[in-house]
Amino acid sequence: MDISEFDRLVIGLAEFVRRDGKYPYPELLRHALNKLALEITAVPYPRTLTGLLALLEKPVKTWYPKRLIAKEFDSDFGLLYEGGLSEEANRYFYEEIIARTKLPDYATAVTQEIAIENLHFQRILSHLQESYNNDNEPEIVQREYILLRRFLIENRYPTTAQIRKVFLKTKYIKNEEVGNLYEDCEIEELYWDCDRCGPLFKKYGQLRGIKPSVCNDHRQSLPYVKKITWQHGLRHLKFGIHLRICLPGIPEIRLFEILAELQRKFPQQLCSVHLYPGIDRYDLQLCFCDQTTWAVDIKDYQSPYKLAPKLTPLFGEGDLRYDESFYVIPIERLQQTENYLEILREQAAKLPSGTHLLSDAVFEERVINKIERLREGNS
Numbered sequence: 001m002d003i004s005e006f007d008r009l010v011i012g013l014a015e016f017v018r019r020d021g022k023y024p025y026p027e028l029l030r031h032a033l034n035k036l037a038l039e040i041t042a043v044p045y046p047r048t049l050t051g052l053l054a055l056l057e058k059p060v061k062t063w064y065p066k067r068l069i070a071k072e073f074d075s076d077f078g079l080l081y082e083g084g085l086s087e088e089a090n091r092y093f094y095e096e097i098i099a100r101t102k103l104p105d106y107a108t109a110v111t112q113e114i115a116i117e118n119l120h121f122q123r124i125l126s127h128l129q130e131s132y133n134n135d136n137e138p139e140i141v142q143r144e145y146i147l148l149r150r151f152l153i154e155n156r157y158p159t160t161a162q163i164r165k166v167f168l169k170t171k172y173i174k175n176e177e178v179g180n181l182y183e184d185c186e187i188e189e190l191y192w193d194c195d196r197c198g199p200l201f202k203k204y205g206q207l208r209g210i211k212p213s214v215c216n217d218h219r220q221s222l223p224y225v226k227k228i229t230w231q232h233g234l235r236h237l238k239f240g241i242h243l244r245i246c247l248p249g250i251p252e253i254r255l256f257e258i259l260a261e262l263q264r265k266f267p268q269q270l271c272s273v274h275l276y277p278g279i280d281r282y283d284l285q286l287c288f289c290d291q292t293t294w295a296v297d298i299k300d301y302q303s304p305y306k307l308a309p310k311l312t313p314l315f316g317e318g319d320l321r322y323d324e325s326f327y328v329i330p331i332e333r334l335q336q337t338e339n340y341l342e343i344l345r346e347q348a349a350k351l352p353s354g355t356h357l358l359s360d361a362v363f364e365e366r367v368i369n370k371i372e373r374l375r376e377g378n379s
């Protein structure tokens with residue numbers, strides 16, 4: 001058993017879950033489980049499938065051989081959660097395995113397919129970035145990027161006609177490219193969407209979301225749970241796009257809307273709020289009337305330990321220059337893990353000490369305070 005056995009297990013499970021747990025099990029998973037049966041010593045190897053699935057839900061560090069756990073995986077979490085990949089396993093699979101430029105050669109067709117899905121978005125993005133840097137109409141490229149990004153965050157179930165209508169006249173984005181980020185819904189099938197976490201799926205007769213650690217109540221009567229009725233040409237977001245673009249985008253757009261509202265109310269103090277400036281160099285840029293500029297990036301990670309290595313100084317050249325920079329964490333995350341921000345600060349070695357780390361609620365307060373100060377100064 002070499003170090004990549006862990007990745008084999010994760011890939012095998014990802015494929016298993018994608019096939020909805022149907023037989024036959026992916027070859028890779030069977031292989032990984034056979035190896036696991038030989039290696040596991042911390043607990044007795046389960047005799048039944050139910051027992052095995054229950055084990056795979058437990059924190060990895062309690063049963064998996066420690067020396068074989070990938071260092072990028074947070075072993076406080078399990079691999080499965082309620083019949084799907086756990087949030088951490090999903091993150092690891094998409095961010096650490098799929099995002100590698102070269103997939104391991106044992107990755108099978110299903111994983112290759114997921115990687116290609118992911119590439120579709122990357123390709124549009126790099127084309128836009130290139131045009132932004134080399135073209136003489138960066139404003140148009142920027143506008144189209146925001147149009148696409150917001151569309152993917154807000155339209156989880158569009159029709160083909162809707163996609164075509166929105167991207168009919170875009171100069172840098174083809175509507176077929178956007179179509180590639182969605183797949184057809186099954187005819188007459190009922191679909192569900194959650195305002196807070198996107199498309200839902202049914203598991204054991206109940207609606208489940210992709211992010212159970214913060215959004216786990218999906219009773220059909222709740223106002224944020226929406227029923228999607230099938231209609232001709234209905235499509236749904238591909239899983240990888242849901243996980244990597246739509247889901248992290250929800251708190252970004254939420255904060256943007258709040259700030260845009262403040263900007264409308266106090267245009268004399270808060271001159272502008274830009275979303276994804278410079279084709280997503282960071283999430284938000286706030287320009288105040290005293291010529292100061294704030295740069296903001298929103299990061300929604302369950303574990304501060306996994307987030308810390310991703311925190312680097314925000315890009316600040318040219319129009320993206322800023323006076324203060326902020327990494328903003330949705331408050332739900334801070335409520336779940338004690339001392340989240342302290343851990344994050346301590347672990348984020350690459351981050352200059354001037355960068356602020358705070359919750360979305362506290363950030364909003366800071367903006368309001370700044371506006372108040374500027375109003376007082378003017379009077």
Ligand SMILES: [Zn+2]
Pocket residue numbers: 194195196197198209215216218
């Ligand atoms: Zn939800």
